[in-house]
Amino acid sequence: MGLSDFGNTVVGVDINEEKVRRLNKGKSPIYEPGVEEYLHRNLQSGRLRFSSNAAEGIRSSEVILIAVGTPMDTDGTADLSFVYQVADTVADNLNEFTVVVTKSTVPVGTNAAIRDRIAERSGKDPERDFAVVSNPEFLREGRAVQDFFHPDRTVIGYENEKAKEVLVDVYRALNLISVPFVWCNLETAELIKYASNAFLATKIAFINQMANLAETVGADIHKIAKTMGMDGRISPKFLHPGPGYGGSCFPKDTQALIKTGEQFGVDMSIIKTVVSSNSYQKERMVTKLLQLMNLSDTDSQAFAGKRVALLGLAFKQETDDIRESPALLVAKKLSELGGEINAYDPKAIENFKVEFPNVQYFSDCYSAVEGVDAVMLLTEWNEFRSLDLEKIASTVRSKFILDARNLLDITEAQKWGFTYQGVGR
Numbered sequence: 001m002g003l004s005d006f007g008n009t010v011v012g013v014d015i016n017e018e019k020v021r022r023l024n025k026g027k028s029p030i031y032e033p034g035v036e037e038y039l040h041r042n043l044q045s046g047r048l049r050f051s052s053n054a055a056e057g058i059r060s061s062e063v064i065l066i067a068v069g070t071p072m073d074t075d076g077t078a079d080l081s082f083v084y085q086v087a088d089t090v091a092d093n094l095n096e097f098t099v100v101v102t103k104s105t106v107p108v109g110t111n112a113a114i115r116d117r118i119a120e121r122s123g124k125d126p127e128r129d130f131a132v133v134s135n136p137e138f139l140r141e142g143r144a145v146q147d148f149f150h151p152d153r154t155v156i157g158y159e160n161e162k163a164k165e166v167l168v169d170v171y172r173a174l175n176l177i178s179v180p181f182v183w184c185n186l187e188t189a190e191l192i193k194y195a196s197n198a199f200l201a202t203k204i205a206f207i208n209q210m211a212n213l214a215e216t217v218g219a220d221i222h223k224i225a226k227t228m229g230m231d232g233r234i235s236p237k238f239l240h241p242g243p244g245y246g247g248s249c250f251p252k253d254t255q256a257l258i259k260t261g262e263q264f265g266v267d268m269s270i271i272k273t274v275v276s277s278n279s280y281q282k283e284r285m286v287t288k289l290l291q292l293m294n295l296s297d298t299d300s301q302a303f304a305g306k307r308v309a310l311l312g313l314a315f316k317q318e319t320d321d322i323r324e325s326p327a328l329l330v331a332k333k334l335s336e337l338g339g340e341i342n343a344y345d346p347k348a349i350e351n352f353k354v355e356f357p358n359v360q361y362f363s364d365c366y367s368a369v370e371g372v373d374a375v376m377l378l379t380e381w382n383e384f385r386s387l388d389l390e391k392i393a394s395t396v397r398s399k400f401i402l403d404a405r406n407l408l409d410i411t412e413a414q415k416w417g418f419t420y421q422g423v424g425r
């Protein structure tokens with residue numbers, strides 16, 4: 001869709017025919033702000049279409065983008081089976097010189113393996129007949145459109161000058177707005193992606209640990225993070241404390257990087273600590289709730305029968321994605337403790353229902369909090385910032401709020417009689 005908007009002719013291929021049918025009608029299979037507007041515009045222009053016929057898509061294209069999932073395997077490595085399936089289909093349908101671009105996040109060495117695999121299966125020459133390029137994606141869910149059209153940088157790992165020329169042409173629109181291009185080898189591009197995600201995950205894990213210390217000693221993490229960020233070397237971004245990072249990227253990419261370290265015998269202890277401290281942070285939200293409610297965290301019966309409203313189920317705002325969301329662990333733990341859950345999220349309820357069919361779901365915050373013993377805010381949806389606390393105070397059974405994203409004003413919460421706890425303040 002974005003590439004088509006740049007003026008390229010694009011065919012999006014997926015094996016799921018229902019998805020293809022919906023996309024051809026301009027309907028996005030996920031909630032992502034702004035996507036459908038661009039879908040409509042580009043479908044109408046005639047430059048964009050969707051198809052379930054991979055062979056035809058490959059034969060009619062000069063550039064193939066591999067953009068399939070690389071989910072976490074049971075041992076923590078990235079599961080590359082979808083990537084290799086696509087590579088095989090490409091090999092079976094190569095005709096003229098084709099540039100095979102990997103957008104999927106793949107461990108170092110994968111692009112070279114794709115090149116060798118295609119060469120072996122097709123009998124074609126990886127210099128003359130095709131080229132492999134590593135072009136990792138840095139867009140964020142919920143901000144994908146903005147990030148695609150205004151990236152901080154575009155990274156292209158390549159080993160063939162002809163492929164470079166083709167990519168310059170594909171991304172000419174970004175060149176025109178002076179987006180920096182980083183040209184490097186395949187391995188460097190692959191590692192840039194993992195290093196970037198792991199570093200951002202590290203920033204979050206770091207600020208969460210600092211937040212835990214700040215709240216214990218009476219300091220304010222927001223002042224600390226803001227002031228740290230005034231130092232240009234640190235930057236204020238990705239220093240918001242919370243219930244731990246989730247999503248389809250940081251959890252899987254940090255694990256995969258640890259596995260890459262093991263594979264090459266290189267110490268990845270920093271990332272290992274980030275992963276374990278993030279799991280701790282998610283669990284800590286449950287401990288904090290029990291402490292806030294003055295309930296023992298060792299007495300297994302203490303929480304039985306309590307009803308909690310979970311506001312926010314998605315792993316972050318502006319998405320319906322619940323993968324590795326802190327809300328999953330919190331819901332599981334509270335259920336294990338014998339608690340009952342009311343839940344509300346503006347977009348993610350349908351996805352959460354699949355994992356937790358027995359939770360009670362509500363179509364707005366105010367019905368979700370009626371009669372509950374505590375309210376937990378887990379996702380930073382904007383609508384939670386302006387909750388009417390007076391209204392909530394009049395319908396809850398007990399006035400406890402655990403605000404895991406620091407969205408509410410403490411004084412306002414206290415004014416309406418709530419026992420309030422944020423993260424790190």
Ligand code: UGA
Binds near residue numbers: 141241246248317
């Ligand atoms: C992340 C990266 O930010 C993208 O650059 C990358 O392209 C993407 O992974 C990917 O590899 O595909 P995403 O997972 O969509 O993007 O979302 P983020 O905005 O990075 O948030 C990740 C998690 O960190 C969320 O749970 C969010 O709530 C949490 N977070 C983020 C914090 O707890 N504190 C912060 O300061 C920032």
